[in-house]
Amino acid sequence: MTTYLIRQADLLGGAPTDLLVRDGVIADIGDIGSSAGAEELDATDLVALPGLVDLHTHLREPGREDAETVLTGTQAAARGGFTAVHAMANTDPVADTAGVVEQVWRLGREGGYCDVQPVGAVTVGLSGQQLAELGAMADSAAGVRVFSDDGRCVSDAVLMRRALEYVKAFDGVVAQHAQEPRLTEDAQMNEGELSGVLGLRGWPAVAEEAVIARDCLLAAHVGSRLHICHVSTAGSVEIVRWAKGRGCNVTAEVTPHHLLLTDELATTYDPVYKVNPPLRTRADVEALREGLADGTIDCVATDHAPHPSEDKACEWSAAAFGMVGLETALSVVQQTMVDTGLLDWAGVADRFSRRPAEIGRLGSQGRGLQIGAPANIVLIDPAARRPVDPGDTASLSRNTPFEGLELPGRVVHTFLRGVPTVADGKLQ
């Protein structure tokens, strides 16, 4: 394995420092002299962060390989600076057995671009009726710790209670997609002034907030961990803040697109902006940014949702929900949080690497840039600016809502346990 001597990187945005990467770990940090046999990398003016960890990705394999595969998805992840992604369970077949999660886990290892940590479904077939074999998935080679029916809400209160209780046995966590189904039947966009004008059925904020409130109370009652996927409203942030204040062991994530985009984009009727939960209002965007800054929201998670073009090149109501996001995530976070002064790079490292790894119980990830930690490192050029080109991607899908927007930052190098997956901006 090649030894790398990274020169003068701005460590977590701080002072320029050298890093020595050897045998898959960070062997030294500081002012390093030369190292025999090491390949030198000039990282002047590049920011060094620990490899990003995504708590919420859709890799689509098995079942929808026309949209994405584990290989292409992890390649996109590497290009985005990620060294680990959690692959959601809404595949076909659903990842509700040890067999399917092990298959996904293995595909990730074979690809080698990024660690793939499968998420197990909470209920069989995501149908919300019966608990899946959570224990079997936890004990499998995939070592599942995060369980989610994402795409669907675990809306049955008793079932949610049982799931919260059951996963305590193996330090698991239920990640809830908060969406009261009855209030959101056939919903298309945020319910507000615009939905009435545009004639699109509304998805009211209360449908998310009510479920979050219920689940925080449930989790506190049974003494479990709880994670809330893709928080999207100001009200949800307030509820999570309140719950944490009462000692509830709840964590929350926010997507990059919810940090930047609003429901105004629906006036174009272009389904590239159609997503679940929907884009909300300016006020919600502001509250989410503040929540991420003050730690109420623990982490950023992409909810990368690839779709083939025919699922988006149609009328709004016929289109699929979801946006790709692995390759633009860090840039959007830089634009909305770092460049606005809400969060520094150390904060980004915390929200985008340490915390998600902790929530997901990923031992080898999120350990930061410390001597002895696995060498999961990303080097970015924060000064770069580029317009987003949907075609410039390793993903099989092109449904990015950021097309044409000029975003800051560029991933230059990504190291997965000391092996470069991206070098000079190119996939290895």
Place this chain on the structure above:
Amino acid sequence: MRRHLLSSADLTRDDALLVLDTTAEMRALADRPIKKSPALRGRTVVNLFFEDSTRTRISFEAAAKRLSADVINFAAKGSSLSKGESLKDTALTLEAMGADAVVIRHGASGAPHRLANSGWVNSSVVNAGDGTHEHPTQALLDAFTIRRHLGDIDGRRVAIVGDVLHSRVARSNALLLSTLGAEVTLVAPPTLLPVGVESWPVATSYDLDATLPKSDVVMMLRVQRERMNLSGGGFFPSAREYSRRYGLDARRMAQMPDDALVMHPGPMIRGMEISADVADSDRSVIVEQVTNGVAVRMAVLYLLLSGSSTATQETPQLATDHPETDPAEADA
């Protein structure tokens, strides 16, 4: 009015008045022995109807033919669940056929916008009704009908009654009539008014009886029963209760001012939102609305298609200058 007519919101007051004035001239054609004009000779208009609507489709067809355009009818079966192949591939086929205008009715809000803005077609797009969003030519024919009977629309008090939440006719009329200076009041049970209606340029009321004496026009909307049946999501307890509280019957009609009009975009459910005797009364202009529909659609097609409408022209301005003010036109 640009290359397309997608929404009433696209029409400024001047645009709307131009359409209405043009409609008046078009209507006169119907009284002639030869009911045709050559204005759109050589143009091709495609009727792209994804929803069944014989009445509207025939109206557009008649309008196009009376202007000597060629008409192609394309009845595409596409439910709101069908994938984009329906809309996109159909559009590409039409483009290959050389359509100058596509008149589209679709069950999904925003489908005409997708057609107009996707780059799949170069033709003008006319929205003949999209989902629960808009139906601009209906609003135009309603405005024309009101003007014909009551004169200037400025200051007229118009009540639009019924399932506003799901009604594209309500949306288009609320916008257009306000643009023309009317005072619009939407009357409906609270469950049938959309969230955010406070930001519309209209008043709202839950009380039909209080609104009727102050209305010059009462426009009854069809209560769309088929949209009510989302599981458990009934918008009112029963048809009987709806009719009792929001139906226009003879007793209520008597509360209206003497010259007030009764309108309905059709098709009506007699006995539900409107009683048979009201529908057939002298105040009802419901049948005339249909006649005016052809003239309005002739006006719209004329204004969109008669002039130079090459794709290179970004926003063609209507040549509203009359010949004498345009020096190049002064001499015959």
Place this chain on the structure above:
Amino acid sequence: MSPAQEASPSSAQPPSSTPPGAERTVLDASDISRALTRISHEILERNKGADDLLLLGIPTRGVALAQRVAARLNSAEGVQVPVGSLDTTMYRDDLRLRPARALEHTEIPEPGVDGKTVVLVDDVLFSGRTIRAALDALNDVGRPHAVRLATLVDRGHRELPIRADFVGKNLPTSMTEKVRVLLEEHDGRDCVVIAEISQPTAGTAR
């Protein structure tokens, strides 16, 4: 005066007697009045009375002129000749060249044109295309017994085989000139003016 849209680079035009931009009046109010009176009498003379006459003015100013002729026919003969208007917009041969044009008002007076001697009334006869359009429009309205044309000014340069039956004033002009008729009903005063424009109006003569 705004210049015409298209330049005709090499048509040899007779030199005009007006400097560019300046306007000269060729008919004043009393000239116009006398011309209309003469036209009205010529119409009666040709028609041997006022029977079965029907006047249709071509918008915009042809309509006011038709009204005035009708008034004169009434004072001469004591007969109220039906008068109306005929919009030619939809029959123009140049519809596609400009953005959509607003329609003018058509009013066919009772009892209609069938069997009548229709006199079309316009302010300026130039290329003849407007009259061609008017004939096509009239054809779709009914079948007159005969159609005549009365124009206040004939400025020449016909592009079609069309001629006026009754002319107020023959006004030879060059293609670099522009003729405007102003009427009390529209412009507050009666006169006919000629102005020089900076570029010839080739291709835009109507």
